[in-house]
Amino acid sequence: MGPGPSDVHSRVLAAMARPTIGHLDPAFVEMMEEIKDMLRYAFRTENELTIPVSGPGSVGMESCFVNLIEPGDTVIVCQNGAFGGRMKENVERVGAMPVMVEDDWGKAVDLQKAADALKANPGAKAVAFVHAETSTGVQSDAAALCALAAEHNALSIVDCVTSLGGTPVLTDEWGADAVYSGSQKCLSCMPGISPLTISARAAEVVRSRNKKGQSWFMDLTLVMGYWGEGASRVYHHTAPINPLYGLHESLVILQEEGIEAAWARHAAMHRALRAGVEAMGLEFLVAEDARLPQLNTICVPEDVDEAAVRSFLLSRYDLEVGAGLGALAGKVWRVGLMGHSARAENVFLFLTAMEDALSRQGTKIEAGAALPAAQAALG
Numbered sequence: 184m185g186p187g188p189s190d191v192h193s194r195v196l197a198a199m200a201r202p203t204i205g206h207l208d209p210a211f212v213e214m215m216e217e218i219k220d221m222l223r224y225a226f227r228t229e230n231e232l233t234i235p236v237s238g239p240g241s242v243g244m245e246s247c248f249v250n251l252i253e254p255g256d257t258v259i260v261c262q263n264g265a266f267g268g269r270m271k272e273n274v275e276r277v278g279a280m281p282v283m284v285e286d287d288w289g290k291a292v293d294l295q296k297a298a299d300a301l302k303a304n305p306g307a308k309a310v311a312f313v314h315a316e317t318s319t320g321v322q323s324d325a326a327a328l329c330a331l332a333a334e335h336n337a338l339s340i341v342d343c344v345t346s347l348g349g350t351p352v353l354t355d356e357w358g359a360d361a362v363y364s365g366s367q368k369c370l371s372c373m374p375g376i377s378p379l380t381i382s383a384r385a386a387e388v389v390r391s392r393n394k395k396g397q398s399w400f401m402d403l404t405l406v407m408g409y410w411g412e413g414a415s416r417v418y419h420h421t422a423p424i425n426p427l428y429g430l431h432e433s434l435v436i437l438q439e440e441g442i443e444a445a446w447a448r449h450a451a452m453h454r455a456l457r458a459g460v461e462a463m464g465l466e467f468l469v470a471e472d473a474r475l476p477q478l479n480t481i482c483v484p485e486d487v488d489e490a491a492v493r494s495f496l497l498s499r500y501d502l503e504v505g506a507g508l509g510a511l512a513g514k515v516w517r518v519g520l521m522g523h524s525a526r527a528e529n530v531f532l533f534l535t536a537m538e539d540a541l542s543r544q545g546t547k548i549e550a551g552a553a554l555p556a557a558q559a560a561l562g
């Protein structure tokens with residue numbers, strides 16, 4: 184129950200144990216087409232350029248910047264946590280200029296500040312932001328930010344590493360241009376693959392670059408030679424065969440459940456956790472209207488040794504939760520309810536374990552109130 188990786192479903196583990204076949208084997212090529220179709224379902228898009236990038240979420244992020252941004256471009260980067268900072272690094276390393284729109288950790292991206300930055304920087308090539316900030320548990324208004332970018336003729340680059348499969352990622356409805364995610368959060372697959380989707384407009388930007396980008400590995404014009412439509416498949420790099428079996432299975436599981444049902448399950452598990460946490464007397468960092476159901480940031484009560492609580496949960500209950508990052512280090516716990524981890528039994532285990540840990544530290548909590556509250560919330 185940390186901020187990812189989440190629990191991997193046994194069906195996904197079993198799929199990854201199947202024999203490794205060639206990356207140009209007709210059976211594998213057929214599976215690639217199914218993966219692309221199922222990713223379109225997950226991303227809610229018709230984008231042709233929708234693929235699983237070989238590499239973790241950071242490679243999906245970097246693929247967007249090295250393909251869409253060129254040296255000298257200006258990019259509006261919204262930062263309200265750790266991963267917006269990584270976007271800034273990417274922009275700088277491409278040789279472009281980041282214009283930062285900064286908000287406090289724990290707050291959503293301020294739309295007015297983003298609009299002001301766009302007005303002050305006409306000709307900005309893109310607006311980049313994190314939809315679901317895993318470092319704080321905040322969800323920003325992706326629809327509004329993508330619309331702002333489009334109004335100013337800028338591309339939108341959206342980090343949905345933690346949102347895909349957990350809360351609505353509506354690529355086409357938002358009009359988003361480049362959206363990337365990770366396999367290890369709400370898709371509950373092993374870490375190491377980054378689903379990516381690129382709009383037709385952004386694909387045209389990639390194709391019509393003035394100069395080759397600096398990355399050979401992430402050059403989408405080359406990668407699409409392997410992942411593209413039709414019978415001709417050109418070797419680019421050896422695809423991670425077994426992890427892709429796993430991704431395929433996790434997407435089959437998502438389709439079986441139905442994506443709306445998966446979103447509803449994440450919301451229901453969050454409501455149960457919240458009821459228990461609040462009944463215990465603990466508080467959330469993030470205001471309710473900006474809270475991610477799949478990443479719950481709980482404030483550490485005064486005089487509690489937060490690291491000792493985490494190591495007690497791990498050693499006594501075999502339960503992992505995350506620590507705060509950056510400015511939030513020592514101040515919060517990050518409790519994931521992602522994908523296959525978002526189950527009632529996990530909510531109950533967490534509440535039981537946390538109550539035990541805090542009681543042992545002598546913290547004043549409402550003992551015995553959490554579980555009944557969570558059960559009542561589940562109905």
Ligand SMILES: Cc1ncc(COP(=O)(O)O)c(C=O)c1O
Pocket residue numbers: 186187239240241242244266313315316317318342344345365374375
């Ligand atoms: C919002 C966000 N963006 C990007 C990343 C980077 O993903 P990865 O660690 O898979 O490279 C993460 C990882 O946790 C993340 O939470």
